[in-house]
Amino acid sequence: MIAVATAKQIINSLVKTGTITERPILDATGYALAQTVLSPIQFPAFRQSSMDGFAIYFKEREKLLSIQEALPAGTTKTLTIEKGKTIQVYTGSPVPDGADCVVQKEWVNNNGTTIQIQTDHNIQPGDHIRETGSDLEKGSILITAGTVLYPAHIGLLASAGITKVGVIQKPSVAIVITGNELQQPGEPLQFGKVYNSNAFAIQAHLKKMGIEQMVIRYVNDNLADTHKTIAALIEQYDLLIITGGVSVGDFDFVPFACKKAGITEQFHKVKQRPGKPLFFGTRQNKPVFGLPGNPAAVLSCLYQYVIPAIDQMCGICSITTVTARLTSSFNKTIPLTQFLKGYVEKGEVTILPAQASYQLSALGSANCWIELEEAWTTVAAQQEVKIYLFI
């Protein structure tokens, strides 16, 4: 049995970053950029007016100027201003060649064919002209490799004319649910059965993380079925999550089935509650998590190990970890790292009632996991504790 920190180190040292894949920008939010993106164009791409007004030769600002033409935004014409003339422009219009100043229309007396600029304004050369490349030169860095893409980045990429980006692929995940006692939700519960909730909890978390390739398989509590399913899935999927069958009971076939499927055990059992029987193995860098079947253990192991491993594969960070002060003391009686369902608000975290590992009711109001370290015994109110916010 190993410590929580050791288990995390082992996983961290064995999990590999995913390969690079190209995705349309609208499907790239939440992905880590695999390569630095350079701007294929300069910003702005042409001299642009930032105002509705008149483009002029600055030295002619005091003259009566005849309106040569109007250049609405979106025009593809290139024009040069003739001497003694002005060209009407709009926000986003190209500034005509020769023009070195745009005067806003409010400062101009305009009779429809000629303009006279009012004399009581401070007009400077370069006014209201966005110079070519003044925001970004062509070939300069748009977004650096490793950046996890926000929706705002998607707009930026589009601004540069980019429609696809190379990102780190998210793993495909197979979920294997063991347990003869499970019954699917939606039907009246038979005596002796419990509803299958782990498949739903795991899927919901993976979906939130943007995992697109997912499969769920149910197996009976026997070695042949368990082995056959695991052996097939480890060939096809990047990561396996198995629930149940991982203790040392008569019906706990998962560790042995994993070994038979060529999965190397990296550790089995962690000094924690809930989730002590956790199994972790690998086959050719593919991580395999054998979680205890208990829904609270599944959830705590998801937050401590599975989600961080997937994050590492993807180059992203899904879970926010912060510290908060406990609102009440807690009598910790077990020499294990303990994870408790908590409710955090404004830096204060409350340990919810009903923490036994089979008790789920606290999940109705919980928004985080609280970590009580292995060595701790009584924990005082106001103690700073590490918390893992629900995703």
Add this chain to the structure above:
Amino acid sequence: MIAVATAKQIINSLVKTGTITERPILDATGYALAQTVLSPIQFPAFRQSSMDGFAIYFKEREKLLSIQEALPAGTTKTLTIEKGKTIQVYTGSPVPDGADCVVQKEWVNNNGTTIQIQTDHNIQPGDHIRETGSDLEKGSILITAGTVLYPAHIGLLASAGITKVGVIQKPSVAIVITGNELQQPGEPLQFGKVYNSNAFAIQAHLKKMGIEQMVIRYVNDNLADTHKTIAALIEQYDLLIITGGVSVGDFDFVPFACKKAGITEQFHKVKQRPGKPLFFGTRQNKPVFGLPGNPAAVLSCLYQYVIPAIDQMCGICSITTVTARLTSSFNKTIPLTQFLKGYVEKGEVTILPAQASYQLSALGSANCWIELEEAWTTVAAQQEVKIYLFI
């Protein structure tokens, strides 16, 4: 021209919460629960063993007990222990009628047909039995109305056998993009054109918020097209976002087209940069946002007005607002609320270079908007400022 706070109040007072819709639990993450969910079953639903071991009559703990039967988890049999006997149970097995104690198998000498409990352990009545309803009574509150569902809630709902929940519907959104200067990304940029990025930035944000019904329409800069499109979309969609055409230029048809389509102007122009020309109207509680075409203005208005309005419709909270200390001073020269692209890390926020409203390069590294209040002038380093984290 109104203040930012006034604009927010107006929107807040006019936006209505969406109707209730039923969704499969796996599609309910991120939705606000419309009604309190009561548990249709008790937790646990039957007396359950929490150990692999032997169910006994406590008063017979010192006797040699013959093994009557084994009850694996998932069995649907109800059994009563005969006098002088024990029934083998597993984690999750139903505890047989009559049994008032489960002794873990490690504390038992078992020859395959009879067991003798070792005498050097402290055994108590009720050991390792999870009593029926000890976590939740049938009909008690599982999750309260208004809760925004985490993936963990999805597991909890499944545990109770629930497959669908009533949640607050998210709005359908129509996006109208105006601007003859726009060109779609993917093709070489023509002189005088700029790439359409707003459609991508808006879609990416809405997608991240879980908006499923979305349409994009492009219109030419003329009143007839603009009006026709807006009039059609306001009939079919719950919320309209229009970009461009909202200033007072010769090609700015949006406010008039909105009025013609029966949309009541609630305000037009806000004392802010970027985003001053913002238009907001409603028709029969349907919000209509006319954003300036400038991508920086679109983004700042999304975070200040559009996303909060959608959140209000959905009963959710997408944007985290915190305070942070500025890493450097800033000379604020305009008497408007100013939103600046920032990078926040560990409570310190840096104002990025290139803040002019046409400059987008800072979006490559920004992770928040910084708000500088209308009345502020010079802002000192270490000043606490309000920031809006990117979603």
